[in-house]
Amino acid sequence: MGLEIESRPSELPYIERVWRSRSGDVGRMMSVATSHWELVFWEHQGHMQAAVLGPEAKATHAPVPGDTVFFGISFALGTSMPHIPVSGLVGGNAAIPDVTRRSLWLKGSAWHVPDYDNAEAFVRRMVREGIVDLDPVVPAVLGGTGRPDVSDRTLQRRFVAATGLTQGAIRQIHRARQAAVLVQERVPAQEVVHRLGYFDQPHLARSLKRYVGRTATQLSAPDATEPLSLLYKTGPLAPA
Numbered sequence: 001m002g003l004e005i006e007s008r009p010s011e012l013p014y015i016e017r018v019w020r021s022r023s024g025d026v027g028r029m030m031s032v033a034t035s036h037w038e039l040v041f042w043e044h045q046g047h048m049q050a051a052v053l054g055p056e057a058k059a060t061h062a063p064v065p066g067d068t069v070f071f072g073i074s075f076a077l078g079t080s081m082p083h084i085p086v087s088g089l090v091g092g093n094a095a096i097p098d099v100t101r102r103s104l105w106l107k108g109s110a111w112h113v114p115d116y117d118n119a120e121a122f123v124r125r126m127v128r129e130g131i132v133d134l135d136p137v138v139p140a141v142l143g144g145t146g147r148p149d150v151s152d153r154t155l156q157r158r159f160v161a162a163t164g165l166t167q168g169a170i171r172q173i174h175r176a177r178q179a180a181v182l183v184q185e186r187v188p189a190q191e192v193v194h195r196l197g198y199f200d201q202p203h204l205a206r207s208l209k210r211y212v213g214r215t216a217t218q219l220s221a222p223d224a225t226e227p228l229s230l231l232y233k234t235g236p237l238a239p240a
Contacts, residue, residue, distance in 0.1 A: 002026040003064060003227045010120060014127060014134055017074040018119045019230055023064045031062040031229045032177065033211040035163060035170040037086050040072040041113060043101070048113070050096040050104055052081070054089025055164050057173070059213030062229070073119050074230075077170065078138030078162050081131060083107060086164040107131055135162040142170065144238025174237055176211035179204060181233055183219040 003026050007019035016036050038053045044065045053072075080086050084094055098105050104113055109129070114122035126132045137158055140146040148155070159167045175196050182192045189201050198204040208214060214228070222228070 002224050003029060005230055006116075007230055007232060008116075012120050012123055013139070014076055014079045014123050014132060015073060015119065016076045017230070017232065018116060019070075019072050019074065020116045021070045023066055023068045023070070025066060026064050026225065026227060027066075028061050028063050029227050029229055030213040031056060031060050032180070032213065032231060033058050033173045034074075034177075034229075035077060035165055035173045036074045037080075037089060037164070038072045038074045040070060041099070042068055042070045044068040048099050048101050050099045050113075052084055052089065052094045052096065054086060054092050054094075057090055057165065057169060058210055060091075061213075061226075071114075071116055073114070073123065075132070076134070076139065077142060078135045079132055080135070080162050082133055083131070086162070087160055088164075090164040138162050141167070142237050171237055172207065173211055174234065176207045177231060178234060178236070179208060180212045180214070180219055180228075181231055183208070183216050184222075184231070186220065189216050 003021060003023050005019060005021040007017050010016070010018055033056045035055050037055055039050070040053055041048065041050045043049075044067070096104055096106070099113070102113060104111050107129075111122070111125070123132065135158060137148050137155070141155070156166060159165070159170070163170060165173075179192050179196055179198075182195070183189070189204060192198070193201055193204050198207065205215060208216060208219070212219070212228070
């Protein structure tokens with residue numbers, strides 16, 4: 001057994017996805033670039049840990065401890081924790097201290113450790129207590145449903161404050177992840193280029209290598225000894 005991953009979407013606007021996994025005899029994985037930050041819990045050899053993981057601007061290798069159970073909440077774009085600025089977490093993480101199987105301390109209060117089935121209740125409490133906030137401009141602009149009457153510079157500043165990334169970086173990461181899923185589904189490379197608006201196949205290849213850490217050939221024949229982190233189908237972002 002390598003790395004088993006299960007995930008589901010959420011009806012809450014603050015959550016992009018909820019996931020859980022279990023590692024076996026795999027020593028490391030390819031952590032695919034992601035524009036979402038996450039709250040992750042894991043148990044290894046009876047010891048519970050938790051951390052806030054920031055967005056990843058490129059694919060990187062990540063160690064995977066054996067025989068470990070993971071659970072994570074991936075937060076929607078525009079959702080942030082004001083007391084832990086996401087702009088300082090890009091490519092990094094912030095450990096949460098004093099975590100047990102049952103409880104954790106979060107911003108001075110005791111909380112029950114969430115799980116795969118009650119993640120929404122946990123995040124609702126985070127919202128009520130002001131631990132997470134949502135800048136509605138980010139999903140509105142990315143989804144093409146609205147744009148505030150502000151300058152491009154102000155808009156970019158709000159994107160970076162809420163996501164840690166520029167709007168352009170978010171779109172490039174999103175497109176590369178979409179491309180990886182299509183390639184895994186055996187869609188021909190030229191068709192992927194056409195669907196997602198790449199200039200040509202070399203442009204697609206560079207994007208996959210940078211953001212997914214795999215070539216199209218490697219994605220078509222997955223390496224069980226070095227699995228990819230969570231990939232899933234998403235809808236297209238609105239044109240910039």
